[in-house]
Amino acid sequence: MIEAEPLLASLSADLAAVTTPTEVAAVRARYLGAEGSITRLGKRDFSTMSKDERRAFGSGFNELKTRADTVLKEAAARAEASKQAAGPAFDLTLPGADRRQGAIHPILSTQIEVEEIFRSMGFEVFAGDEAVSEYENFDALNIPGDHPARDMQDTFWLENGMVLRTHTSSMQNRAMRALGVPLRAIFPGRCYRNEALDLTHENTFYQLEGLMVGEDVSVAHLIAVMRDLLAAVFRKEIQVRMRPGFFPFVEPGFELDFRTTLNGVERWVELMPCGMVHPAVLRNAGVDPDRYSGFAFGLGLTRLAMLKYGAPDVRLFNSGDLRFNEQFRATL
Numbered sequence: 029m030i031e032a033e034p035l036l037a038s039l040s041a042d043l044a045a046v047t048t049p050t051e052v053a054a055v056r057a058r059y060l061g062a063e064g065s066i067t068r069l070g071k072r073d074f075s076t077m078s079k080d081e082r083r084a085f086g087s088g089f090n091e092l093k094t095r096a097d098t099v100l101k102e103a104a105a106r107a108e109a110s111k112q113a114a115g116p117a118f119d120l121t122l123p124g125a126d127r128r129q130g131a132i133h134p135i136l137s138t139q140i141e142v143e144e145i146f147r148s149m150g151f152e153v154f155a156g157d158e159a160v161s162e163y164e165n166f167d168a169l170n171i172p173g174d175h176p177a178r179d180m181q182d183t184f185w186l187e188n189g190m191v192l193r194t195h196t197s198s199m200q201n202r203a204m205r206a207l208g209v210p211l212r213a214i215f216p217g218r219c220y221r222n223e224a225l226d227l228t229h230e231n232t233f234y235q236l237e238g239l240m241v242g243e244d245v246s247v248a249h250l251i252a253v254m255r256d257l258l259a260a261v262f263r264k265e266i267q268v269r270m271r272p273g274f275f276p277f278v279e280p281g282f283e284l285d286f287r288t289t290l291n292g293v294e295r296w297v298e299l300m301p302c303g304m305v306h307p308a309v310l311r312n313a314g315v316d317p318d319r320y321s322g323f324a325f326g327l328g329l330t331r332l333a334m335l336k337y338g339a340p341d342v343r344l345f346n347s348g349d350l351r352f353n354e355q356f357r358a359t360l
C-alpha cells in the first residue's frame with residue numbers, strides 16, 4: 029500500500045522551509061516532477077498485483093497526488109503574494125547610476141556672456157551662415173579679387189564657388205541690407221581658415237563681429253563701447269589704447285589693446301581689430317556714406333576665452349578632451 033502520510037509530512041516540512049515562488053517550484057519538481065518521489069511511486073510493476081490491489085493502489089496514488097498538488101498550489105500562491113507585497117527589489121545601499129551632466133563649452137559661455145553685455149547696450153544678435161558667397165566674404169568688404177588681403181586669409185573654397193567664412197565681417201553686408209540703418213548688431217559665430225595649427229592658430233575658431241551704423245557714430249562711440257565691454261567681462265575698469273591697423277573695410281582702422289596682468293607682468297595685450305566702416309562698404313550695402321557713418325570690430329571669441337580662462341593652447345578648446353572642458357563647468 030501507499031505510505032502517503034510520511035510523504036505528505038515531508039512535503040509540508042520542505043515547503044515550510046522555503047519562501048519564494050522559485051523555491052516552491054523546485055520543491056514541486058522534487059515530488060511531482062518527472063523524476064519526483066511521488067511520480068516514481070507510480071512507476072512500478074503492476075503485473076504482480078491482483079485486480080483489487082491495483083485498484084486500491086490506483087486510488088491511493090491519485091489521492092496522494094491530488095493532495096500534494098493542492099498543498100503545493102497553496103504554497104505557490106502564498107509565495108507569489110508575499111513577493112508582490114515586498115514590491116520590486118530595491119537596494120538603497122547600491123551606488124546610483126552615474127549620469128554625467130553636460131555643461132556649456134567655455135567658448136560658448138564666453139559668447140553668451142558677451143552677447144548679454146551687447147544686448148544691454150541695445151545691440152541685436154544677428155545669426156549668419158558659415159558658408160557665404162565670395163562677395164560677402166571679400167568684395168563687399170572692399171577686398172577685390174587681386175587684393176593682397178585675401179592672401180592673409182587662407183580660404184576653404186567650396187565646389188559651388190562659395191566659401192567657409194574666414195571672418196564674421198562677412199555678415200556686415202547682409203546685416204545692413206536685412207536690418208537697414210541705423211543699426212546696432214553683433215554677429216557671433218564660427219569661422220574657418222586653412223591655418224598651420226599652433227598654440228594660437230586653429231582652422232576653426234570663433235569671432236564676434238560688431239557693427240554700429242548711424243548718423244553721428246564716431247570713434248568715441250567705439251571706444252566707449254569697448255570699455256564697457258571689457259569692464260563687464262573682467263568686472264573692473266580696464267584701460268584701452270588704439271594703434272593704427274590696416275583692414276580694407278575700415279578707415280581709419282585700429283588695433284585695440286587693453287591693459288592687463290599676464291603671467292604676473294602688467295602689460296598691453298592686443299584684444300581686437302576695429303575701425304570706422306569704410307565708405308565703400310556702406311555703399312555696397314546700399315547705405316549713403318555721406319549721411320551715415322559707423323564702427324565695426326572683430327572680437328576673437330576664442331582668443332577672449334583663452335585670456336579669460338588662462339588657457340595656454342587654443343587647440344585644447346576643440347580637442348574634445350573632457351579633462352579640459354570639465355574645468356569650466358559654467359552654469360548660466
Ligand code: DAH
Pocket residue numbers: 194195196197237238275277278281301302303304324325326327
Ligand atoms: N575680419 C577681420 C579678421 O578676421 C577682423 C576685423 C578687423 C573685423 C577690423 C572688423 C574690423 O570689424 O573693423 O581678420
